[in-house]
Amino acid sequence: MEFQTDRLHIRILQESDWPELQKIWIDFCQSKYAIYDAPLPTDDKGAKALIDHLAKESPEAQFTAGTALENTPSCNLLKKLGFTCISTETMSFDGRFFFQGGNFVRMLK
Template sequence: MKTKRLNIRPIEENDWSSIQAIWEDFNKSEYVIYDNFKNTDSDDVKKRIEKWANATRSGKEHIFFATCLGSEVIGFTSLNIRPEGYEIGYGFLDKYQGNGYAKESLVAILDYMKGIGAKKIFAGTALKNLPSVGLLSSLGFELTGTEEISFHKDNDGNDIYFEGGIFEKKL
């Protein structure tokens, strides 16, 4: 897929170092408390991206895209089949955030998903992650529910909870 500024293609095994950089950025961000910590060990990332590439080639249950600006991978999008549609996830290098690249790529990806017969896309994000909430809203996702989520524990071993939003978009 091509947009005005981007090339969006299926993820490839050799994209691992770009995804590693995205996860390293994420692990340093204020939003890391709202998601699982991303293992950035080179061997682990290589294995995971190899699985992503194989899954994307194998069918439509798990689809992973690389978003490229020129030849540089600046982001990724994952789509995993659910009983009523797909769940979407995404990540972009910090230095490219705030330039509309995520929205531009996701518009193209959502159009692609509609073209392959997807009827609904789900997304989850912390309600305090205002950039992600804003992006989803700008793409036409609607908040359909909330849930209390914990991915981390405090120093005493107690869960640290936050309010997560459940978003849906009909295609």
């Protein structure tokens, strides 16, 4: 499933996207402004509304998500939204900092 406007393109993440995501992360971490970034809120209303909408449009679809297992707010949000951790793996955004990540899935049906 894809959704596209003039300014936004949402599509399934592909393995070939990973190198570019790493570049974005490294660039972000090297920014002199990174120290001012505050954690994002973990309000579930927007995510729940999107999941509910997509469940009506494509009831056979599933969502996948990943986060650091030590990122308790994100793990709790995913669980609150009905996601289940199906596996864990060692991950890195930049090849220098490694962490245990969880792979979560939520079937819409």
